[in-house]
Amino acid sequence: MIRLYDTSRRALVDFTPVREGHVGIYLCGPTVQAQPHIGHLRSALVYDLWRRWFIYRGYDVTFIRNITDIDDKVLDRAGQEPWWALAYRIQLQFADAYDRINIIPPSYEPHTSGTVPQIVELIGRLLRAGNAYVADDESGDVYFDVTSWPTYGELSGQRPESLAPSPDLETRGKRDPRDFALWKGKKPSEPNSASWATPWGRGRPGWHIQCSAMASHYLGDRFDIHGGGLDLRFPHHENELAQSRAAGHPFASYWLHNGLVVIGGQKMSRSLTNSTEAEDLFAVWRPSALRYYLASAHYRSPLDYHEDSLAEADAALERIEAFLRRSSSLADHDDTTDSARLPAAFETVMDNDLNVPQALAVIHDFVRQGNTAMDQDDSTAALSARRYIVAMLEVLGIPTEQSTSRQQPSSEDRERGLRIERMLHDRSIARQIGDFAASDRIRDELSAAGVRVEDSPTGSRWSIT
Structure with missing residues (x-):
């Protein structure tokens, strides 16, 4: 039985899928405004590990990670460049960074610009239900009425009466400062290519409605897991949940949130000018060591970034690889074709809310056992340890190709x-x-x-x- 920490219940609970044998996961993907940083890599890795573990446990997994390609930030950064050209160029940088650290590509990767019909339909449903309204200032904006949904705040524990005004960049035509934008009417300064025609005027989607529409379109009105960084819990995920439930969708059964990357206890963020770009990390560290480092803290805990921590991760991975190189001659004569079953200790900690740090400790225990067996010329025990280690590394997605060489591919x-x-x-x-x-x-x-x-x-x- 896999157990996970569900943010909405604030507890560790048993996982029961909506459909037996299948898992549907939706992950809030990047807004492709600028190149990826280490925080993006950590979030992608966390849900890649969840996906791999569900697959190991015999589930068929449908994994959706969206691309927000039309947004205030994208338009602001594009300048004289077409917004779609900037978005595509940055998307390729994200794809390359994910590939380098061995992230499995999503089952589907929908774009906001390609999901506008579903978004418009969802907004129309909210308008008809009385949970949304068109601004009366002829701006073309559409807002979700927070006070119309009695359970608003159930995910994060916030209550409407204690909320600050919604952080929308514009507040045109709002009836209540806490309401949030579902649709943003076209501004004269924005290109026509960044707007779509709707019954309430030309414009583009708000941020929160995008994920509600994409998740339901690709996974159904009810699906298993919605994931994202802890910083998205409020207001993004809270707003997603409210508008989806108001539209009649049960939406996600479980909400998972990964801890953030921090420097000296402070959240890493491009807006705080303390982010570390992925490309800078790849220039110094091999991708397998970076993946090991990103997995080294429990996914719900903050990951404190500093150069020494990456060096420690690289050294820890080298200890594993050293044993694999040392025992490589045994593998040359191994006629076993079946994949080694994972050790029970490894399965136990992974089933318990994906405790990868303890799983890595199990790997190192087998490295020590394997080295002891090699010292004692016990080839049977050494080969057994090697099989377990390779199997565990495969499940964690840490490439074993570099176990015999640190040379990077051409x-x-x-x-x-x-x-x-x-x-x-x-x-x-x-x-x-x-x-x-x-x-x-x-x-x-x-x-x-x-x-x-x-x-x-x-x-x-x-x-x-």
Whole structure:
């Protein structure tokens, strides 16, 4: 039984899926205004680990991570550049950063600009239900009426009477300062390409309504898990929950929130000018060590960033790799084809709210056991430890390819690898929707190109034959 901490219940609870054998996860993705920083990487990694663990436990997972490509910040930063060109360029930077730390691509990655019809329909439903109103100042703005929803604040514990005014950049035509924007009427200074026609005028979606529409469209009116950073709990997730429930959608059964990356106890944020860009980290640290570091604190805890912590993570990963190199000759003569089952101690801590720090401790216990076995020429025990270690690293998504070499792949190898990963992603989608003809075709194409594909409970792996 997997247990997780549900923010809405404020308790550790047993996970029961909406549909047996399946898990639907929605993660608030990036607003593609500027290049990714370490906080973005941590959030993506947390839910990648959740996804991998559900897969290991036998679930089919549909994982949605959205792209907010039209937003006040995107328009402000675009300047003379088309907003969509900036958004796409930044999106590619996020995709590259995710790929480097071995984040599995989402099942679907919807964009705000591509979900406008669903957003408009959802706003229309709220207007008809009396939970939203069109501003009477001819601005074309539409707002959610916070006082119309009695349970507003149930996720975060906030109460409407104690709320400060909503932090919308504009307050045109609001009936109550706590109301939040569902639709923003077009301003004269904004390009026509950043607006869409609706019954209440041209404009673009507010922030909160985007995720409500995308989550329901791709996962259904009721789904399992909604995730995001702790800073999104209020007002973003609170507003999502209120407007979705007001529209008649049960929405997420569980809410997960990851802790933030901090420096000296202060939240890391681009607005506070203390963020560390992902590209700067990749220039110094190998991706596997960065992934190890990002997973080294419990996902609900803050992750304190400093150079020494990354050096410690790199050294810890090197100790694991040193044993794998030391025992590599044993693996050359290992005729076992079955994947090693994970140790019970590892499964127990991972089932308990994804306790990855304790899972890493289990790995290091096996490293010590394996080294002792090697010292005593006990090849059977050493090989057994090695199998467990490799299996645990695979589930955590920490690449084992670097266990024999710290050399980084060439740009040609990386490009080839990305092409193969895209094909594997397409094959995974085909298998999820039952298009086995397409799945077999992609596998045959890879085989003809000299790529061997091996399917396992944690996903598909490939190697060059």
